Amino acid sequence: MSTCGDRSQSGSPATSCSLTAETPRAWFDHMIPRCLETARAEKAKGRPIVGILCEFTPRELILAAGAVPVCLCGGSAQTIPAAEEDLPSNLCPLIKSTYGYLISKTNPFLEMADLVVAETTCDGKKKMAELMSERIPMTVLELPQKPDDPDALAHWVAELRKLRRELAARFGVPISDDDIRRSMALMNRERRARRKLAELMQWDRPPLTGLELLAFKSSISGQEADLAQYEAAWQFYRSQTATPTQSPPPVRVLMTGVPMAHGAERPLEIIEAAGGRVVALENCVGLKPILEDVDESASDPIEALARKYFALPCSVMTRNDRRLDLIRRLAREYRTECVIDLVWQACLTYDIESARIRRLAREELGIPYLKIETDYSPSDTARIAVRVQALFETVRR
Numbered sequence: 001m002s003t004c005g006d007r008s009q010s011g012s013p014a015t016s017c018s019l020t021a022e023t024p025r026a027w028f029d030h031m032i033p034r035c036l037e038t039a040r041a042e043k044a045k046g047r048p049i050v051g052i053l054c055e056f057t058p059r060e061l062i063l064a065a066g067a068v069p070v071c072l073c074g075g076s077a078q079t080i081p082a083a084e085e086d087l088p089s090n091l092c093p094l095i096k097s098t099y100g101y102l103i104s105k106t107n108p109f110l111e112m113a114d115l116v117v118a119e120t121t122c123d124g125k126k127k128m129a130e131l132m133s134e135r136i137p138m139t140v141l142e143l144p145q146k147p148d149d150p151d152a153l154a155h156w157v158a159e160l161r162k163l164r165r166e167l168a169a170r171f172g173v174p175i176s177d178d179d180i181r182r183s184m185a186l187m188n189r190e191r192r193a194r195r196k197l198a199e200l201m202q203w204d205r206p207p208l209t210g211l212e213l214l215a216f217k218s219s220i221s222g223q224e225a226d227l228a229q230y231e232a233a234w235q236f237y238r239s240q241t242a243t244p245t246q247s248p249p250p251v252r253v254l255m256t257g258v259p260m261a262h263g264a265e266r267p268l269e270i271i272e273a274a275g276g277r278v279v280a281l282e283n284c285v286g287l288k289p290i291l292e293d294v295d296e297s298a299s300d301p302i303e304a305l306a307r308k309y310f311a312l313p314c315s316v317m318t319r320n321d322r323r324l325d326l327i328r329r330l331a332r333e334y335r336t337e338c339v340i341d342l343v344w345q346a347c348l349t350y351d352i353e354s355a356r357i358r359r360l361a362r363e364e365l366g367i368p369y370l371k372i373e374t375d376y377s378p379s380d381t382a383r384i385a386v387r388v389q390a391l392f393e394t395v396r397r
Contacts, residue, residue, distance in 0.1 A: 024236040027229040028215050032262070035070070035219045036108055042068050048114040048171050053098065053125065055259075055289045055312055056143055057117045058160065058305045059221045063183035064175050065167040070109045071219045072116065074098035075263030077376035079106060086131055092347045093376040094261055095124045102132055109219070110136065115170060117163070119143045121316045122349055139166050147310065147317050157306040164302065180301040184294045186222045191290040193230035198287055200237055201279040202334050207240040210255070210278025211268050217285065219262065250277035251392045254331055256323075256357060257342035257372075258350050259284035267342050267372055270381060274388040280334040282327060283342070288312060291326075315349035323353070324360050331365050337395045338368040340388070345375045368394050 027034075039049055050062045051072040062069040079100025080093060086103070087096050101107035110116075118129035119141045132138055141159050144152040168175045197216055200207055216233060218226050253276045260268060260283065268278055282288055289312060298304035313322035330336070339361040343350045354371050361369035370391045374380055 024233050025212060025215055027226075028217070031215075031218055038220055038223065039068055039070060039109060039112060043112050049109065049112050050167075051109060051113040051116040053116065053129070054119045054121055055284045056119045056121065056309050056314070057141065058163075058309055060180060060183040060187050060294065060305055061160065061164055061167060061175070062117075063186065063222050064164075064179040065171055066173055067114070067167070067171060069221050070113070071221075072098060072101075072107070072110060072113075073259065073261040074101050074107075075261030075265075075376070076101075079104055080376065087128065090346050091124050092122070092258075092344045094259070094264070094344060094347075095128050097261070097264075097376065099128050099132065102135060113137075115139060115167075117141065121314065122347070124346070137170075139163065143316070144310075145316055145318060147322070148319070153306060153310055156310045157303050160302050160306050177301050180305070181296060183222065184296050184301060184304070188293040188296065189227055190222060190230075191293055193227055193234070194290045195287075196234045197230060197237070198290070200234070201277075206277060206279060207237040209272055210253070210281060211265060211272055214260070214265060214268060214281065214285065217262075248275070248396060250275060251395050252276075252335060252337045253278045254280045254282065254327065254334065254336035254339050255286075255342065256282040256327060256339060257354075258344045258347050260342070261285070264376055266376075266378060266381065267374065267384070270385050271340060271388055274385055275392050276340075276388065278340075280330040280336055282323075282330055284312075284314075287330065288326070315353045320353060324356065327357065327360060328365070331367070336367065338370070338391060339365070340391070341369065341371045343371060343373045345373060 043049055048067040049070060050067045051070050052059070053072055059069040073094055074097025076097050077093070080096045081100070082104040083096040083100035087099060102110050105111060113136060115137045116132060117139055118125070120126045120143050129138060129140060141163060144155045146152055164175055194216065197213060201213065216230065253271055255268065255271065255278045271278055280287060292308055292311060294308045295304045311322065313320055313326055315323065327339070339357065341354050341357050343354060351373070358369045358371065361367055368391055370387060372384055374384060
């Protein structure tokens with residue numbers, strides 16, 4: 001049986017394939033080599049490659065400029081030592097891994113990037129971007145961090161207008177409102193497709209695991225081939241007949257906290273190996289960025305983009321009541337039995353905010369809570385597994 005991503009005799013990944021009932025994840029299992037092939041092909045055609053470092057950057061503007069948006073967040077521990085030549089050791093591993101790829105020249109997406117868009121989110125990422133800008137073209141979006149202030153949205157709208165002008169000037173292309181609306185429609189289709197898959201986790205017996213669901217994502221957004229594969233995967237999983245529930249049944253977990261970049265899925269693997277099922281993944285690689293669409297009918301597409309992206313409840317915001325509102329919603333819709341809060345070491349905003357999440361889980365939602373603080377090293381895997389198992393025993397009692 002052939003599967004998506006089979007390699008040709010030349011060693012390159014296959015350029016096309018169909019999703020079969022036997023291989024519902026095959027297309028996304030080979031996501032990185034496929035995206036790399038796509039980026040190289042589009043670069044050869046003259047399309048710019050634009051790297052992004054955070055979900056606050058609207059991919060719609062990059063697509064409207066005729067460029068290819070690529071997520072650059074690092075999930076490898078192997079690039080961290082190189083980064084620590086410039087960065088402090090007690091810094092978030094995601095930041096160090098991302099920068100380490102640049103220093104060691106081991107990320108082909110970075111090597112071919114014509115521009116990287118950074119944001120003034122956490123201090124670590126903001127200052128790391130300064131160092132990156134010495135080696136690669138960079139533009140920075142200034143993110144207002146008091147979302148309820150009356151002038152915050154206006155400032156963010158102004159930042160997106162500047163990004164539109166920057167992309168147009170740098171790549172020598174006009175970016176019309178219609179261009180932006182077309183890219184908004186494309187990204188809305190992608191968000192809807194991913195939401196449909198995620199909503200299968202609301203079933204009493206979800207047809208896939210949280211780790212499997214996490215695999216359905218791409219480093220390059222807005223690819224028509226991906227949209228077809230999302231739909232095929234949804235058709236496959238929704239048609240699955242219920243299988244006998246394992247004994248004891250998996251604990252329904254709401255996982256929140258920091259993003260898990262590609263390659264850094266170890267905490268989720270530990271949770272599900274211990275008998276849990278992550279039915280709701282609230283973070284930036286899960287539900288948070290795909291729950292709301294952009295208003296395609298808005299008279300001003302830039303303002304519509306600003307409203308959608310500024311609503312992301314990241315821990316850099318203050319006050320960040322929207323994150324609590326989102327967790328309340330997900331706990332209800334996915335009927336979760338506990339909350340597991342993931343914090344990368346030295347991620348101060350999520351670390352401090354965990355106190356509010358703990359109180360929300362225990363005092364308001366009435367379900368157990370566990371905070372996992374770790375980095376990209378596997379050295380604490382056994383210790384985390386013991387704590388997760390103890391949490392699940394509490395839930396089952």
